[in-house]
Amino acid sequence: MTTEQFEPEIIAFCCEYCSYAAADLAGSIRMSYPPNIKVILVPCSGRVDPVYLLHALEQGADGVYVTGCMEGDCHFLTGNLKAKKRVAYVRKMLDEIGIEQDRVQMFNIAASDAPEFARVAKMMTEKIRALGPNPMKKNVPSRPAQGISGP
């Protein structure tokens, strides 16, 4: 597959109170955005844990991003600020292990801002397309054994 033909798979964790509504609105007003984006609804961007972002990459997503409310507008007051710090933590970790930081990003999008949702989706798709496929894509492994003792 050449880079020109490469169609990235991008996971977007979208907050129910803002960007998920913006995505919905974009659809309602027939505003197109790349089909590369796979939206996952979360009750708040603060619900997104670093491990979700890493697991998405590990399982072959070419890019992952989190969208939260505008700063100061979080329905749960500070969820978007927590998400921002967690995304920064994962980006730093990716840099340390030799993966392009820009595969993981955070955006703030208001519920009414469908054009911004579409712009971010297009921008992210172009950026990830330029980065090329996630090196993890080759031979995606099965999930490792996991266990927790006790109750």
Place this chain on the structure above:
Amino acid sequence: MIIAEHKPMKELLAMIEGFNNILMVGCKGCVTVCNAGGSKEVAILSAALRIARRRQDKPVTIDEFTLDRQCEPEFISWLDEQVKKKKYDAIMSLACSIGPQYIAEAFETVVVLPGLNTGFMGGTIEHGIWGEFCAGCGDCVIQDFGGLCPITRCAKGLLNGPCSGSVDGKCEVNKDMDCIWELIYERMKNLGQVDRLAEMIGAKDWSTSLSGGPRKIIREDLTL
């Protein structure tokens, strides 16, 4: 609790170089509370290491397991079956350094790696920030200092403080650090015991500290 933090990714990667089948073991004790080695951190670190190794075209299997505690051999034995079945090259412990030592004792032929740097005995200052409160000297004397520990929290460990280095309640060693002697003074004032600070305190008996090698506490009434 024991406060720890995970080692830098580069160090962890160097540590697992050459191993292809690893068990990462978390602990539900102190290191879960300080977000260094609980089941969530096991998931994050193992995912990051697997990603890094696949990036290097040297994929590694890292299984995840979190024990109730790693500071008791009884809990370590819960790994027996899995370690026997999966034949791991190495076990990385995300507990304080007690965990990897007990694991090393339990599994004689398996390499044991510490995933954390164990820091100190401390408490939560605020979410994400932990501070040191106790040096474990084995002979607690904080009753003489309004319940605050000058041995741990004074940069110079002074028992007859303060020194003349504090400015506006902050230590001269680090401007972000409270001068514990200022806090001790304020506390003693509130308790109406400030005159006690005029008493000279003699040299502390350090024989209860680490000077005699690793210490033990034995409770005869509890031994079997």
